[in-house]
Amino acid sequence: MANQNFSAMGNSLHFETELVHGGTLRSQFNETSEALFLTQGHVYDSAEQCEKRFVGEDPGYIYARFSNPTVGMFEKRIAMLEGAEAARATATGMAAVTAALMGLVRAGDHVVAARALFGSCRYVVEEHLPRYGVESTLVDGTDLAAWQAAIRPNTKVFFLESPSNPTLEVIDIEAVAKIAKAAGAKLVVDNVFATPLWQKPLALGADCVTYSATKHIDGQGRCLGGVILASEEFINTYVHTLLRQTGPAMSPFNAWVLLKGLETLSLRIERQTRTAALLADWLAEEAKVTKLIFPGRKDHPQAEIIARQMGGPSTLITLEIKGGKAGAYRFLNALRIFRISNNLGDAKSLAVHPATTTHQRFAPEVRESMGVSEGLVRLSIGLEHPGDLKADLAAALAAV
Numbered sequence: 001m002a003n004q005n006f007s008a009m010g011n012s013l014h015f016e017t018e019l020v021h022g023g024t025l026r027s028q029f030n031e032t033s034e035a036l037f038l039t040q041g042h043v044y045d046s047a048e049q050c051e052k053r054f055v056g057e058d059p060g061y062i063y064a065r066f067s068n069p070t071v072g073m074f075e076k077r078i079a080m081l082e083g084a085e086a087a088r089a090t091a092t093g094m095a096a097v098t099a100a101l102m103g104l105v106r107a108g109d110h111v112v113a114a115r116a117l118f119g120s121c122r123y124v125v126e127e128h129l130p131r132y133g134v135e136s137t138l139v140d141g142t143d144l145a146a147w148q149a150a151i152r153p154n155t156k157v158f159f160l161e162s163p164s165n166p167t168l169e170v171i172d173i174e175a176v177a178k179i180a181k182a183a184g185a186k187l188v189v190d191n192v193f194a195t196p197l198w199q200k201p202l203a204l205g206a207d208c209v210t211y212s213a214t215k216h217i218d219g220q221g222r223c224l225g226g227v228i229l230a231s232e233e234f235i236n237t238y239v240h241t242l243l244r245q246t247g248p249a250m251s252p253f254n255a256w257v258l259l260k261g262l263e264t265l266s267l268r269i270e271r272q273t274r275t276a277a278l279l280a281d282w283l284a285e286e287a288k289v290t291k292l293i294f295p296g297r298k299d300h301p302q303a304e305i306i307a308r309q310m311g312g313p314s315t316l317i318t319l320e321i322k323g324g325k326a327g328a329y330r331f332l333n334a335l336r337i338f339r340i341s342n343n344l345g346d347a348k349s350l351a352v353h354p355a356t357t358t359h360q361r362f363a364p365e366v367r368e369s370m371g372v373s374e375g376l377v378r379l380s381i382g383l384e385h386p387g388d389l390k391a392d393l394a395a396a397l398a399a400v
């Protein structure tokens with residue numbers, strides 16, 4: 001393979017350039033677009049070469065559960081964007097979170113996590129890990145004293161999501177990373193809502209970052225994917241063998257789709273964020289909107305942290321509609337361009353009612369403590385014309 005790795009030019013290239021060229025590996029045919037290596041395995045020139053490959057003396061691919069050229073390009077490209085030494089792609093975002101957390105702990109250990117977590121992440125921390133003898137404590141992630149107070153001698157992991165789903169709560173990653181380090185714990189950050197464009201947790205002191213590539217990285221609602229990013233040492237020590245042996249591998253086809261998704265990531269995120277900011281400022285003044293949360297506004301509770309730690313706000317807006325659940329349903333059912341869907345980061349604008357979907361399994365008082373009220377609606381802003389989206393939202397508010 002004629003390995004024309006553009007990144008050999010050094011680390012001086014800008015984000016947008018890396019998105020298009022980073023990690024590209026060309027075959028003997030010198031194709032323009034990244035090739036899709038839809039193969040389970042690879043053949044060897046001789047039994048001797050095969051033996052060397054297995055013991056790691058001959059560099060090259062063995063089996064797609066371990067690695068694949070297309071998956072490898074995706075890993076390389078996203079590692080460059082994140083400023084990470086290493087990346088491992090997984091079948092889904094949840095596979096990435098589960099492997100990162102399970103790789104760090106064993107029976108008798110303890111995990112501290114911010115309570116405002118994506119539902120499945122919270123399941124892993126609250127219900128799955130304890131089955132294997134790993135205890136967990138959930139804290140108000142915005143309260144630094146709570147992180148400190150939750151530490152036990154056996155605390156091995158801190159885990160958080162920022163901005164959180166669906167209340168877009170922002171946690172001071174640098175401060176939490178310092179507390180984790182002093183306690184000898186590793187900090188894992190689920191960076192889905194921020195995207196690689198607006199927040200770099202590794203630069204803020206986190207040990208590991210996870211993404212659901214299903215969201216903004218695909219950005220067109222086609223396939224599932226996930227990725228774990230960290231130092232070489234972290235990956236080799238905690239996740240490399242676990243991933244190889246347990247098998248949550250990314251499909252080469254999905255890696256190819258996601259590579260193409262990365263090429264347009266900054267264009268899409270910048271545009272979607274700009275539209276979200278316009279709509280948030282307008283919605284905040286509407287009478288039937290009783291509360292609005294957007295990380296780009298001065299009235300966001302953590303506006304000062306956002307200014308320090310994020311390069312841009314979000315493609316998501318969370319708002320509370322007058323009239324509780326009935327009001328929220330009237331609003332959702334009147335939307336025509338926004339479609340009702342639990343996905344996010346898509347080219348299509350999407351809306352969801354968290355209390356009856358993503359956060360349905362929680363008791364009402366737990367939901368309330370997470371800020372998920374009955375009137376809450378989460379909007380994921382897409383690539384449509386802002387004027388059309390505004391008109392759609394205005395008509396839906398009029399129906400409330």
Ligand SMILES: *Cc1c(COP(=O)(O)O)cnc(C)c1O
Pocket residue numbers: 092093094095097118120121161165190192193211212213214215224225226
């Ligand atoms: C969607 C999501 C996940 C899970 O990703 P999948 O690709 O659906 O498995 C994890 N964390 C956050 C914050 C998410 O939004």
